Amino acid sequence: KAGVTQTPRYLIKxxxxxxxLSCSPISGHRSVSWYQQTPGQGLxxxxxxxxxxxxxxxxxxxxxxxxxxxxxxxxxxxxxxxxGDSALYLCASSTRRGHWDTPQYFGPGTRLTVL
Amino acid sequence: xxxxxxxxxxxxxxxxxxxxMNCSYKTSINNLQWYRQNSGRGLVHLILIRSNEREKxxxxxxxxxxxxxxxxxxxxxxxxxxxxxxxxxxTAPYQNQGAQKLVFGQGTRxxxxx
Numbered sequence: 001k002a003g004v005t006q007t008p009r010y011l012i013k014x015x016x017x018x019x020x021l022s023c024s025p026i027s028g029h030r031s032v033s034w035y036q037q038t039p040g041q042g043l044x045x046x047x048x049x050x051x052x053x054x055x056x057x058x059x060x061x062x063x064x065x066x067x068x069x070x071x072x073x074x075x076x077x078x079x080x081x082x083x084g085d086s087a088l089y090l091c092a093s094s095t096r097r098g099h100w101d102t103p104q105y106f107g108p109g110t111r112l113t114v115l
Numbered sequence: 116x117x118x119x120x121x122x123x124x125x126x127x128x129x130x131x132x133x134x135x136m137n138c139s140y141k142t143s144i145n146n147l148q149w150y151r152q153n154s155g156r157g158l159v160h161l162i163l164i165r166s167n168e169r170e171k172x173x174x175x176x177x178x179x180x181x182x183x184x185x186x187x188x189x190x191x192x193x194x195x196x197x198x199x200x201x202x203x204x205x206t207a208p209y210q211n212q213g214a215q216k217l218v219f220g221q222g223t224r225x226x227x228x229x
Contacts, residue, residue: 004157033217043158043203043219056216090157101146101165101207104217106157 001026004107006091012113018079021110025072025093031055032074033104034066037088046089049074050097078112086114120220121204127226134191136223138204139184147180147187148205152222158203161189191225199227 005024013019025032033056034046045058049068066076072093078085088111092104122137138147146165150158164171164180164187171178177190191198201222208218 035219042221045216045218048216058216088155092158101163103148103160103163104150104158105160106150108157109155111155 001028004091004093004105006089006107006110008110009108010111010113012115013081014115015081015083017081018077019081019112021076021078021089021091021112023074023076023091023093023107025074025091026105029093029095029105030072031094031097031102032068032072033092033094034074034076035090035092036060037090037109038086043090046076048097055097081114083114085112087112121202121223123223124221125224125226127228128194129228130194130196132194134194134198134225134227136189136202136225138187138189138220140187140204140206140208140220141185142208144182144206144208146207147178148217149176149178149187149189150203150205150219152201152203154200161202194225194227196227196229198225200225 007022031050033048035043037043048056052068063079068074088109090109091107094102094104096102120139148163149161152158162173162178164178175192180187201224203219203222205217205219
């Protein structure tokens with residue numbers, strides 16, 4: 001099976017702009033989660049989608065949003081970018097909803113730089 | 116705030132030696148997972164140990180879990196250069212099923228010297 005793919009791999013934006021990141025999960029996986037990784041805060045959970053519905057949400061402002069399509073592909077959007085949004089954004093898929101007993105399969109990430 | 120904290124933050128050993136990393140967490144958990152990350156890329160799942168298990172093996176990996184001390188350790192035996200990576204523990208704090216999320220520690224940076 002093909003792994004989790006994320007596009008684009010690298011992105012440079014300026015403050016105030018918005019950005020959309022895409023994630024295609026492993027075939028058959030219906031749960032997609034997003035994480036932000038920064039040197040200072042580490043890996044932080046953004047949200048999880050399952051069957052096109054947001055199931056869990058982390059402590060991020062409303063500028064961070066996402067959605068999931070009927071084919072389980074997911075997009076994440078960040079509006080009004082701030083310098084602090086510079087990070088590696090990781091997408092992970094799994095077979096089941098929730099994270100409590102299921103390994104997460106991660107994509108390679110999208111490196112976002114905000115200037 | 117981070118649920119899990121790894122110790123040490125960085126570890127450098129010679130190829131062939133064993134590497135041990137520790138993880139401590141704060142609240143009751145359903146399970147604990149270990150992941151590896153190579154140089155700013157995606158994470159790779161290594162092993163999952165449930166709260167009712169005390170030890171688990173996978174190839175050169177050995178994971179222990181002590182729920183009374185809220186701690187886990189990852190042992191990599193006979194290390195190789197390819198094991199150079201950051202290692203993260205991740206816990207699923209016990210909550211209502213619908214409110215679960217995976218919480219990662221800050222990671223241990225392991226360097227294997229040839």
